[in-house]
Amino acid sequence: MGALQPGDALLWMLVGLPAAAGAALLVCGRRADRAAAAVAVAAAAAQLVLAAAAAVQRPTATAPALPGISFGLAVDGLAAVGVCTLAAVFAAVAVFSAGERGEPESGGGRSGAAPDGVRRYGAHYYGLLLLFAAAMSAAVTATDLLTLLMAWEAMGAASYGLIAFHRSEPRSGRSAAVSFITTRTADLGMYAAAGAALAGGVPGLDLSGLAGLEAPWNHVAAGGLLVAALGKSAQLPFSFWLSRAMDGPSPVSALLHSATMVAAGGYLLLRVQPALAATGWPAVAAAWVGALTAVVLGAIACAQRDLKQLLAASTGAQLGFVVLAAGIGGVSGGAAQFAAHAAVKSLLFLVAGVWLAALGTRDLAGLAGAARRHPVAGGCFTAGALALGGVPPLSVWVAEDLVLAGAPAALHTAGLAASALAAGYAGVALAAVWRRPEPKGGGAQAAVGGAVPSGSGGAVGIRRPAPGELLPLPALAAAAVLLGALALPGVHAWWSALLGHPGAPVPGLAQAAGSGLLAVLVLGAVTSWRLRRPAARAADRRWVRWPRSWLGLERAARVAVVTPVLATARGLAAFDDRVLDRAVYGAASGVPRVSAALARRVEPAVESAIAALAAGARALGTRARRPQTGQVHQYYAQAVTVLAAVALVFVLVAAVV
Template sequence: MTLLLALLLALPLLTGLVLVTGFPRAGGARVVAAGLVAAVVTAVLAAQLAAVVTRAPVAPTLVVPLLGEITFRYTVDGLGAVLAVTVTVIGALVLLAAAAEPRLREGRFVGSMLIFLAAMLGTVTAATLPALLAPWEVMGAASWVLIAFDRRDRVVGPAATRAFLTTRTADVGLYVATGAALAAGVPGLALGATAQAGEGWRSLIAAGLVVAALGKSAQLPFSPWLSSAMVGPSPVSALLHSATMVAAGAVLLIRVAPLLAATGWAAGVVAWVGALTAVVLGVIAATQRDLKQLLAASTCAQVGLMVLGAGVGATAGAAGLLVAHAAVKALLFLAAGGWLLVLRTRSLPVLRGAARRHPVVGVTFTVGAAALAGLPPLSIWWPKDAVLDGVPLGSPDLRGAGLLTVAGLLATAVAAVYATRAAWFVWRPTRSPSIRRGSDRPRRHVPLAITVALVVLAVPAAAVGGVGVLTGLVPRADVGELVTTGVVALFAVVATWALHTHPIRLRSSVLPRLASAARGWLGLEAATRAVVVRPVLALARALDRADGALGTALPRAAATVPRLARMLAERGERPLAAAVVGFGSSVRRLGDLARRPQTGQQHQYYAQGLVALGTLAALVAVLVVTGVR
């Protein structure tokens, strides 16, 4: 089983490296086929490992020694098996859909997607902090490459840089946590053993991991980077928002839920951040007029519910929500990408009638939107209720648990609003002449590869949550909770559809201003640019200037060394050598003088002794006389 795990991690990574380094500009069917084969084989390996985990009492483990007890250890346990299957299946379908766009049939793109996929597989199976750090870093670098793939667009570079720098700032927390775990003597730096650290070190480890996870999963206050990431190709958005980077932070928090509970404060902080993100970003999503921006904000909101589940200890519900959301969000982003490819727009008002013109895409998109809205009995309804049911009401360890439940219900209602709003626009009859009678571009069909991926994804998007409950992977929520959230979601859907069909004109100017601010992500992106991006770039430019100045100064300093050597040779070395020679000559002369009295004749030695004694007596007499006076 160790070999299967090694192949699971190595196959997409090595294939991606070969494509990126050996065939970056190569395109066509061969590159696409190589990427698809690698992704499909990886999915098969993940399924085999999942089957092994369900039967074997010991989880397959791969250990690579590092320093003593510290190792790179990767393990496929129950959670890792489910997530590995989710990541690989969605990754293969996204690569299939990406093959529909000619500009994405390059070795550089396909290889980067495979490396991105391998990094997420390493993240979901990592059992030690060093094993987590390596794929965590690779994932950040690969995300920047993929978001900035279309380098001809001037907007892409700065947007990708904002996303990269925001997540990198939060990633510092992972290094802090690793250093604290090393100082605390956590056995093998294992994630599962972090709760055993001493009180002070335990809180520092938890703080670092929480910051890194919130940054990766675009939770408040790090949410705006996900808005910047929307400049990337739609398949990148589909993979990044569903089963890879944004989900990585939630996976980490689920893994270290015992550590969060052991600190006495981290669990509450995580729960409240998740609840606030679910509500605030849900409101932002409900006001968007750009379909990809709506889906991006909704990702932050849905991941917020997963983070809430990790904070309150409802880890099984959070994991089930992660899997269901992955299928739903991959479906929605690929549908949005199909329409963008055909209609050349992401604007919801311009997309009116898109579902009627492309019914297969429209139906599958509607399935995903209904699941995202939390309508029963579709996927997200089940695990989301398991998360809300896991909030420990009345627990002294979690203050304000009732308010967390209210926030969860409010997030449920807002989710129904933004999902219904997206569906309403794409199903309403078009009023635009350009779409009815314009150029032939809107008359093109959505490529078959995207259609196939959408049809396949529609099945888990609709049913994976219920399957999780039936198999016991997702705990069954209270019946009253299920009914309550179902009614709330259904009411919000009906009300939103009715208000969009028959809008109410309000004289107040406050709501339009609030909606405009929400469409701009409440200024969070500008704040992130001012607080994080600009200072980091300014520091980088200053260091670059210092490096340039140092690079100029060093050759000049090196050129002065020969001159100093010549000056020392002329003015210092020669006089010093002459002084040394003179001192040696003086010592030699003194030695010659010292040898003269040594003749070997005894009477001369007696005479020399008498002279010495006489001299000494005379000296004593002088001293005595001088003392008397």
């Protein structure tokens, strides 16, 4: 590798700075707890500056890895959107985490808790957060499958640690395991894609070379990447892990489920869209899975009564539009949805964290009046929820219309249905936080006890939000609103050119007006209906329980996959114990018996034969030494005798002939 160029240094710093800071915090452990927040905020600020510089300079960097394969990083138009979005959200999460007073302890007095009964974020938390941001930066800028695979693996490992951060609670560890195993199962597709790329002769495993693969390797590569992306983005049938991931801290949810881990799958499909289109069926599958996920998870979100679960389901639904965009070739619309979703969802998750710390609950019934009591958080949440619901002229409305502008009629219809459901779950959330609270001792307050998830506490009005918690919210709210400028013709032309898709389809006036009117009507109707309801919580009807439990997807996965796999494993273990193990032990125990039999019957005969052979050899040797007298006349006599014998043989042969 030659001299390090400025662009190389910029890219390596973009990935290496948070990685080095995170590794240092993890190595130092609790000794670095006091400085951890400051280190994380400083690293996040530096990464934001580096991301902006990289977006302008568009650097590339390579480093030797394996023979014929290098580590490759580059910033093109799509990567510029990715790194800037990631850096902005990570900076907001780092500032929020540093300013947060901590989430309430469910049991109090646990190890690592402060005297006021709240968890504090220390070096372990910030170290994992920084490593995760570094891995995501590498994944966004990777130009080859080797670099992408390594970043993908590091991202999954860090996410496990972050989701299981409340490791004193058994459910957190189980939820992290479910999330990790589910996404790791889907990640096997990326290994299959890498193998297919090697077999198909893609130079350097370069991502841009996947579109030129020949059959059958193109099907394996594109299909493997599709499976890996669907698993990471919590698309059907992998969606259930997203519900489990909500057991992590709220800042972790804001980071993982806005611009990073969950969004990484959709981003990957946008990156390899040419390979999907060249193969054919993966593009069609991506489009329909994305549309179906947007509709199904939208319905699931509408049925939730836990704010973080509502936001989780809406995350999968909104990223369904990114996957749909990759399937139909709408890269500019998919990138717009990626950025808009990151701003909106990070904002909403952070506000949910504010209310969890302030009120001790994330239950929608217990959040009645939260927006009234905390006006800054309430105003920002309202802006984010209106954007999430697709209200014009806000960001998600623009992004969804850009995605659907190039969609066939059937997919366009499914997308409109998903948009209507988005307005519905946004209305549910808005009504919950703006509803006037019940009188003291009434339904809303009583509903909190027993319904609050583990780790959320059970008291209302625990404390006021800290100023540091509120600091990043207005900036994210502004982004959720201002990204709607992508609807402006000049801005959209610049955006599509940035992403390398000039002339990308744009929605017509009728389409834009129709989708906006639909969103406003649905959101208004749902909000008004929920506000007028006399009870604080929805009746627990049977038809609501099924979507509220995420359609039993986790249970179905256990029945369809986990149970058969475990049964197969138990069967193989039994075969190993009862057949293979016994055969090995039987063979081992038979060896002494065979040895004893050989010693009794065969070995004496062999020994006798060997002794007889040795005796015969000794006798021949004795006879052979007798002529060795040392007397010359005897040697002559022996020679004459031999010559006479030879002459006799010749005479006899001649006579016969």
